[in-house]
Amino acid sequence: MVAEIISVGTELLLGNIINTNAAYLAEKCAALGISCYYQTVVGDNEERLTDTVKTALKRSDILILTGGLGPTQDDLTKEVVSRAMKKELVEDQKAKEMLISFFEKRGKEITDNNWKQALVPKDSIVLYNENGTAPGIIIEDGKKCAVLLPGPPGEMKPMFETYVTDYLKKKSPQVISSVTVKICGIGESKVESMIQDMLEKQENPTIAPYAKTGEVHLRVTASDVDEKAAMKRIKPVVKKLKSRFANDIYTTDEKITLEHAVVDLLLSNKLTLCTVESCTGGMLASRLINVPGVSDVFKSGHVTYSNKAKKKITGVKKRTLEKHTAVSAQVAEEMAKGGSLASKADVTVSVTGLAGPDGGTEKKPVGLVYIACYVKGKTTVEEYHFSGNRSKIRENATAAALILMRRCVLEYITEVSFGKKES
Amino acid sequence: MVAEIISVGTELLLGNIINTNAAYLAEKCAALGISCYYQTVVGDNEERLTDTVKTALKRSDILILTGGLGPTQDDLTKEVVSRAMKKELVEDQKAKEMLISFFEKRGKEITDNNWKQALVPKDSIVLYNENGTAPGIIIEDGKKCAVLLPGPPGEMKPMFETYVTDYLKKKSPQVISSVTVKICGIGESKVESMIQDMLEKQENPTIAPYAKTGEVHLRVTASDVDEKAAMKRIKPVVKKLKSRFANDIYTTDEKITLEHAVVDLLLSNKLTLCTVESCTGGMLASRLINVPGVSDVFKSGHVTYSNKAKKKITGVKKRTLEKHTAVSAQVAEEMAKGGSLASKADVTVSVTGLAGPDGGTEKKPVGLVYIACYVKGKTTVEEYHFSGNRSKIRENATAAALILMRRCVLEYITEVSFGKKES
Numbered sequence: 138m139v140a141e142i143i144s145v146g147t148e149l150l151l152g153n154i155i156n157t158n159a160a161y162l163a164e165k166c167a168a169l170g171i172s173c174y175y176q177t178v179v180g181d182n183e184e185r186l187t188d189t190v191k192t193a194l195k196r197s198d199i200l201i202l203t204g205g206l207g208p209t210q211d212d213l214t215k216e217v218v219s220r221a222m223k224k225e226l227v228e229d230q231k232a233k234e235m236l237i238s239f240f241e242k243r244g245k246e247i248t249d250n251n252w253k254q255a256l257v258p259k260d261s262i263v264l265y266n267e268n269g270t271a272p273g274i275i276i277e278d279g280k281k282c283a284v285l286l287p288g289p290p291g292e293m294k295p296m297f298e299t300y301v302t303d304y305l306k307k308k309s310p311q312v313i314s315s316v317t318v319k320i321c322g323i324g325e326s327k328v329e330s331m332i333q334d335m336l337e338k339q340e341n342p343t344i345a346p347y348a349k350t351g352e353v354h355l356r357v358t359a360s361d362v363d364e365k366a367a368m369k370r371i372k373p374v375v376k377k378l379k380s381r382f383a384n385d386i387y388t389t390d391e392k393i394t395l396e397h398a399v400v401d402l403l404l405s406n407k408l409t410l411c412t413v414e415s416c417t418g419g420m421l422a423s424r425l426i427n428v429p430g431v432s433d434v435f436k437s438g439h440v441t442y443s444n445k446a447k448k449k450i451t452g453v454k455k456r457t458l459e460k461h462t463a464v465s466a467q468v469a470e471e472m473a474k475g476g477s478l479a480s481k482a483d484v485t486v487s488v489t490g491l492a493g494p495d496g497g498t499e500k501k502p503v504g505l506v507y508i509a510c511y512v513k514g515k516t517t518v519e520e521y522h523f524s525g526n527r528s529k530i531r532e533n534a535t536a537a538a539l540i541l542m543r544r545c546v547l548e549y550i551t552e553v554s555f556g557k558k559e560s
Numbered sequence: 561m562v563a564e565i566i567s568v569g570t571e572l573l574l575g576n577i578i579n580t581n582a583a584y585l586a587e588k589c590a591a592l593g594i595s596c597y598y599q600t601v602v603g604d605n606e607e608r609l610t611d612t613v614k615t616a617l618k619r620s621d622i623l624i625l626t627g628g629l630g631p632t633q634d635d636l637t638k639e640v641v642s643r644a645m646k647k648e649l650v651e652d653q654k655a656k657e658m659l660i661s662f663f664e665k666r667g668k669e670i671t672d673n674n675w676k677q678a679l680v681p682k683d684s685i686v687l688y689n690e691n692g693t694a695p696g697i698i699i700e701d702g703k704k705c706a707v708l709l710p711g712p713p714g715e716m717k718p719m720f721e722t723y724v725t726d727y728l729k730k731k732s733p734q735v736i737s738s739v740t741v742k743i744c745g746i747g748e749s750k751v752e753s754m755i756q757d758m759l760e761k762q763e764n765p766t767i768a769p770y771a772k773t774g775e776v777h778l779r780v781t782a783s784d785v786d787e788k789a790a791m792k793r794i795k796p797v798v799k800k801l802k803s804r805f806a807n808d809i810y811t812t813d814e815k816i817t818l819e820h821a822v823v824d825l826l827l828s829n830k831l832t833l834c835t836v837e838s839c840t841g842g843m844l845a846s847r848l849i850n851v852p853g854v855s856d857v858f859k860s861g862h863v864t865y866s867n868k869a870k871k872k873i874t875g876v877k878k879r880t881l882e883k884h885t886a887v888s889a890q891v892a893e894e895m896a897k898g899g900s901l902a903s904k905a906d907v908t909v910s911v912t913g914l915a916g917p918d919g920g921t922e923k924k925p926v927g928l929v930y931i932a933c934y935v936k937g938k939t940t941v942e943e944y945h946f947s948g949n950r951s952k953i954r955e956n957a958t959a960a961a962l963i964l965m966r967r968c969v970l971e972y973i974t975e976v977s978f979g980k981k982e983s
Contacts, residue, residue, distance in 0.1 A: 150596050150599065151586055151768075152584065152589075153583075162575070163572070163573055165575070167574045174605070175608070176601035177599065177600050178599035179598055209749075209752055248753045267949075291948065412842075412863070414842070417849075418845050418858075418861065419835075423954075426843075426863065429917055431865070432865055435866065436866060437862065437866070439862055440842070440858070440861025442861070443855060445859070480869075527850060
């Protein structure tokens with residue numbers, strides 16, 4: 138089963154945006170055991186798009202196209218692929234209703250060009266779009282099929298996960314299963330050196346490392362006749378990884394993010410949380426608030442970017458600021474303690490640092506960040522040096538704050554249970 | 561002059577890495593006035609790479625290939641392109657010397673497979689690599705040419721800038737310039753319908769719309785003999801767009817983001833800012849804090865996710881919460897007023913809404929968001945209905961808050977200057 142990825146959009150040809158869709162889809166196909174030999178980018182041009190689709194239909198079984206499904210004249214993907222696969226366009230009642238309700242909800246009038254988004258090729262599978270106006274489509278023709286998805290990643294990815302994964306799974310003769318072991322707080326090269334022996338002799342399952350900000354994910358993938366057999370191959374490898382990385386693994390569940398794991402840890406230990414942020418400026422709170430159900434632990438968050446706010450909201454002492462400056466271990470510590478005092482939260486994480494581009498000195502360069510974590514009376518402070526631009530430094534600091542929070546809460550739990558046993 | 565970009569590498573086909581090279585090269589070609597109609601990704605496979613190169617030679621004048629120049633057996637690009645363009649490989653003395661010195665400097669021995677990197681097609685232009693072992697190559701054949709560059713961006717980019725830009729400039733008769741007109745608060749289809757006449761008759765300059773969350777960017781691009789002449793074509797079109805979209809245009813500067821424009825507006829009017837966020841939970845503050853220099857306007861930010869925090873930090877009344885619930889215009893208004901009272905900021909924006917996935921009712925569904933903006937005594941509240949998942953709703957609400965803030969501050973400025981004129 139061979140797939141081919143076609144990304145449609147002049148903005149890609151002009152280099153205005155980076156083609157993250159193709160990498161996402163390629164990774165998904167690989168995980169499903171579907172080979173992919175070509176990726177093509179083509180503009181919103183009828184002739185060239187037609188050529189590309191015809192060539193792909195000759196050499197591949199599955200075409201996955203993104204982009205060009207919108208309401209404008211430029212959007213041609215559906216029209217071109219339908220013509221190439223000899224399918225007539227007909228109106229889809231549900232797509233039309235969803236279009237109307239989409240605009241109604243926003244209190245906006247539907248302009249005429251929008252209606253064409255309710256047209257779909259006859260006998261096709263319609264992938265209704267919960268995050269935008271253009272539905273996705275699967276067109277089948279004998280053994281060949283074309284999967285048409287919208288271009289914006291925020292619409293394309295949920296659509297792929299909701300509909301396309303299951304559809305493609307049925308087309309693949311072997312079942313591919315995978316488990317992702319998510320590790321935090323260790324760098325990629327260190328992780329790789331710790332499993333060098335496993336990486337060298339990998340075959341089925343394979344182990345693929347992916348580096349993320351502050352995290353390394355190890356995807357263990359096996360193929361076999363059914364899921365049970367594939368999982369039987371995966372299990373001993375995951376067990377081995379667990380013995381090597383122990384507490385640095387925060388989950389083996391694909392859906393759980395680091396912030397999710399941290400919130401779960403707080404929830405299950407009935408601990409409440411407060412955040413006090415300077416350079417990350419809300420980014421840490423924002424990641425935590427993205428976890429549904431966080432309301433049970435999150436007491437309050439504060440962005441104390443100015444010294445005044447640091448003093449007023451978290452009671453950082455004027456003397457501490459004068460003596461050590463705002464970017465110091467001492468100020469981070471007072472911010473964390475003060476946050477818990479003000480919010481009565483069990484746990485408070487504070488971040489203060491220099492995100493740049495200006496303001497760095499030889500002694501305190503851009504990228505220097507202090508993170509403190511207060512847990513029920515005990516405060517831990519760590520110093521970090523990050524590189525990259527302002528936004529990269531802030532992302533790194535946010536991930537580091539989550540990792541430190543997890544570490545401190547785990548230490549607290551261990552101490553408490555140890556204390557209980559002792560007494 | 562038409563170019564085509566071919567990226568060679570199985571790691572791209574597997575989605576292990578994102579193809580940033582193609583975007584970089586595409587943008588460079590566009591800036592040089594060279595059209596680019598196709599980008600292809602193909603693996604380290606002789607047959608498929610040969611096919612791809614032959615097809616590209618038929619339809620394009622310039623082939624730009626990255627990757628597959630290294631020392632391993634998998635690296636086939638030079639061999640395949642030379643064969644397709646009927647050029648024999650010969651040893652290049654300088655390339656050989658650089659290879660030896662590269663390894664000497666690092667105190668490493670040269671393994672045998674490395675020598676093939678000193679082979680280049682006869683009569684080609686060799687692009688010596690200062691950052692790695694594999695030289696780049698330009699092969700010419702009549703009017704066609706192929707530019708072969710190494711895959712690692714750290715080697716490819718400096719090589720492109722040192723050699724290829726000048727080489728391609730001589731091939732391109734025209735210069736391309738562009739200006740981006742950034743619009744906020746109007747949907748993509750509405751924007752397009754407002755400039756339908758301009759889109760229909762566009763030629764040189766062209767107008768390309770790009771939709772972002774809460775924004776639409778119109779890129780106006782012209783080509784001419786030099787930059788001055790190109791800009792002369794662009795100016796009247798930008799003027800026309802300005803007359804149609806007026807205040808909804810927040811900038812025509814490529815580098816300025818919406819949050820940047822909002823911070824600049826506050827700065828130039830000496831207004832200070834406070835944020836009070838419930839469902840966006842710090843995302844709004846985080847976008848604002850990403851603007852360097854925001855410290856001069858940003859007083860404090862608060863994440864009041866719980867009702868307790870709403871009451872304690874911003875003084876929302878218990879009665880208001882009971883009567884109208886947390887997601888209501890009334891609570892949004894009290895949050896904004898209370899934020900300014902507590903922080904003494906001139907402007908406070910508050911956001912309260914249902915980001916889901918749970919907690920929605922028929923009367924107050926998931927996606928319902930209230931945003932209030934307080935500016936020096938006057939508070940404006942707006943109701944929004946967003947769709948999508950939790951993260952999408954929060955992103956939409958954050959963009960809407962920036963747009964509302966901009967609108968309210970602009971209204972305030974107009975009133976003040978009007979008031980001055982009147983008195």
